[in-house]
Amino acid sequence: xxxxxxxxxxxxxxxxxxxxxxxxxxxxxxxxxxxxxxxxxxxxxxxxxxxxxxxxxxxxxxxxxxxxxxxxxxxxxxxxxxxxxxxxxxxxxxxxxxxxxxxxxxxxxxxxxxxxxxxxxxxxxxxxxxxxxxxxxxxxxxxxxxxxxxxxxxxxxxxxxxxxxxxxxxxxxxxxxxxxxxxxxxxxxxxxxxxxxxxxxxxxxxxxxxxxxxxxxxxxxxxxxxxxxxxxxxxxxxxxxxxxxxxxxxxxxxxxxxxxxxxxxxxxxxxxxxxxxxxxxxxxxxxxxxxxxxxxxxxxxxxxxxxxxxxxxxxxxxxxxxxxxxxxxxxxxxxxxxxxxxxxxxxxxxxxxxxxx
Amino acid sequence: xxxxxxxxxxxxxxxxxxxxxxxxxxxxxxxxxxxxxxxxxxxxxxxxxxxxxxxxxxxxxxxxxxxxxxxxxxxxxxxxxxxxxxxxxxxxxxxxxxxxxxxxxxxxxxxxxxxxxxxxxxxxxxxxxxxxxxxxxxxxxxxxxxxxxxxxxxxxxxxxxxxxxxxxxxxxxxxxxxxxxxxxxxxxxxxxxxxxxxxxxxxxxxxxxxxxxxxxxxxxxxxxxxxxxxxxxxxxxxxxxxxxxxxxxxxxxxxxxxxxxxxxxxxxxxxxxxxxxxxxxxxxxxxxxxxxxxxxxxxxxxxxxxxxxxxxxxxxxxxxxxxxxxxxxxxxxxxxxxxxxxxxxxxxxxxxxxxxx
Numbered sequence: 001x002x003x004x005x006x007x008x009x010x011x012x013x014x015x016x017x018x019x020x021x022x023x024x025x026x027x028x029x030x031x032x033x034x035x036x037x038x039x040x041x042x043x044x045x046x047x048x049x050x051x052x053x054x055x056x057x058x059x060x061x062x063x064x065x066x067x068x069x070x071x072x073x074x075x076x077x078x079x080x081x082x083x084x085x086x087x088x089x090x091x092x093x094x095x096x097x098x099x100x101x102x103x104x105x106x107x108x109x110x111x112x113x114x115x116x117x118x119x120x121x122x123x124x125x126x127x128x129x130x131x132x133x134x135x136x137x138x139x140x141x142x143x144x145x146x147x148x149x150x151x152x153x154x155x156x157x158x159x160x161x162x163x164x165x166x167x168x169x170x171x172x173x174x175x176x177x178x179x180x181x182x183x184x185x186x187x188x189x190x191x192x193x194x195x196x197x198x199x200x201x202x203x204x205x206x207x208x209x210x211x212x213x214x215x216x217x218x219x220x221x222x223x224x225x226x227x228x229x230x231x232x233x234x235x236x237x238x239x240x241x242x243x244x245x246x247x248x249x250x251x252x253x254x255x256x257x258x259x260x261x262x263x264x265x266x267x268x269x270x271x272x273x274x275x276x277x278x279x280x281x282x283x284x285x286x287x288x289x290x291x292x293x294x295x296x297x298x299x300x301x302x303x304x305x306x307x308x309x310x311x312x313x314x315x316x317x318x319x320x321x322x323x324x325x326x327x328x329x330x331x332x333x334x335x336x337x338x339x340x341x342x343x344x345x346x347x348x349x350x351x352x353x354x355x356x357x
Numbered sequence: 358x359x360x361x362x363x364x365x366x367x368x369x370x371x372x373x374x375x376x377x378x379x380x381x382x383x384x385x386x387x388x389x390x391x392x393x394x395x396x397x398x399x400x401x402x403x404x405x406x407x408x409x410x411x412x413x414x415x416x417x418x419x420x421x422x423x424x425x426x427x428x429x430x431x432x433x434x435x436x437x438x439x440x441x442x443x444x445x446x447x448x449x450x451x452x453x454x455x456x457x458x459x460x461x462x463x464x465x466x467x468x469x470x471x472x473x474x475x476x477x478x479x480x481x482x483x484x485x486x487x488x489x490x491x492x493x494x495x496x497x498x499x500x501x502x503x504x505x506x507x508x509x510x511x512x513x514x515x516x517x518x519x520x521x522x523x524x525x526x527x528x529x530x531x532x533x534x535x536x537x538x539x540x541x542x543x544x545x546x547x548x549x550x551x552x553x554x555x556x557x558x559x560x561x562x563x564x565x566x567x568x569x570x571x572x573x574x575x576x577x578x579x580x581x582x583x584x585x586x587x588x589x590x591x592x593x594x595x596x597x598x599x600x601x602x603x604x605x606x607x608x609x610x611x612x613x614x615x616x617x618x619x620x621x622x623x624x625x626x627x628x629x630x631x632x633x634x635x636x637x638x639x640x641x642x643x644x645x646x647x648x649x650x651x652x653x654x655x656x657x658x659x660x661x662x663x664x665x666x667x668x669x670x671x672x673x674x675x676x677x678x679x680x681x682x683x684x685x686x687x688x689x690x691x692x693x694x695x696x697x698x699x700x701x702x703x704x705x706x707x708x709x710x711x712x713x714x
Contacts, residue, residue: 317694329669337674
């Protein structure tokens, strides 16, 4: 199997720790290795044929640096000149695989997701591969553990786990009431953004539903040497200059006929904002999650999250706050407003304060 | 007039910006000059005979360094080996003044108070001196502008401003109901901890009400040279080893017969904790007071206070918080819990984390 890791996100919701040059996937969100490094290491035991990391030109140097230590599996870092959402990145990777290995099956994995049980995760990928070998588009659906309103959902034709089920439809983020209805049916799963399919299968589907992207990708020419892809940069730049941004969900998945979902329960979060961290990290006695710190002191406080830039962190009479310290900026945010962190980035952009972006 | 500045406070309530070696009076609370420097500069236009700064041995070096630039008026830095509250510090300074200038009048000023209108302040001191010349103990009472429960009060025999009034009694910090009653009478003033009296007058009163301190101070011997006081250190150490800590309020003021209060309105705060800063500094459009920062961004937030260690500060969905960043520690605190900051210091002491104290 080929692993295609989508690592081009700009991740403004983890500001001030995430910046344009070090977005969430390159950050040590949990301390230690970065999200990207964890994503790569998670698939290494499967011994994939190649790992292809699609990232933005701004982050390419740091991405290469973070993956230098990976051995045993070839790792390609493919630079997008600009972000064009997931469909072009996936189409590009599929074109490369199809060129050199027409029967190749690829797993598409976001670089910035949290996965608790890696064994179960790999088992699910293996299962998905065998389904994909029959020419089906496969998506991993996470069995929901709560009526989450921050995720999109996949409605399947039936319930259950451990087997692939035909997809009825993809559903946008619901409100709480609908999310609770979804849970009650047993047929709804969180849309994880993780896919498994044949390279030629997805290219066929792009041909059917995204003719412009298909035509652009068709212009790619390759050297004779197998996997001689380092000179593609000018071609990729030309392709990206002429295409629109589009997600693979909207561009293909919502329209394709034969899509299967594999329900899975390996403990998953897209870690979409600071407020998601406490879901996936254990708190202390007061429910605080404190990372990158030199310890903490809590006086009459509970449920806070802090990234302490190596410092001692003190909470006094506060509840459900997010505190993030970095060398040049510091933020305090209520957990319930974690989605508004990106507004700070927007405001700084408006002010031309590029040094903080 | 002699100016005696009490600069020995340890100021744990401004942690993490204040530390044992740089307590509040040595901090740049408002940006720029320290509280002590502001206190000294405030009296320079009065051309005092001497300025005597009584401080703790731990802070003496930094205190001297901060006052090096003062010229035109002799400045003595007198080191206490341990803090013994205000009565010994005042008694010591009074003994020195009385030795070389028996008719000397001294103003006792805390090093860490905020004063808005310095002209009015100096005018009040001049007025107090003329009252003190008749052998009276004089205290400055601040005309209250709100029913503050964080200050002690002075009840006078009458109302009014612009003249000295006999003191009926000193009153501890009241609850809100009593504070409102105090305000309604017009006869209550905030106890500012600022005093003016003859050096011999206060020594007589110490003799009457604090015989142990009086006996200890009586052991001081001086050189023949006028104001030759640099060799007093071993004597001061011996005196302090044998005396109890006591405030001048409890030791003398509450017991003395002839005490006058001069009601004053020069805009005053003891800046007793982080939450007092917004009282004396103007906030921005959202009511945030941000010091030591490289600007701020506010998204759905109001009424916060931040000391930003030179960084950009961002508030997202938060209200009435105190955020303090320093090179090795960071604190977030609700304004209503500002008094509990000292509990962080206590906890760190308990843990033996002396590096943060």
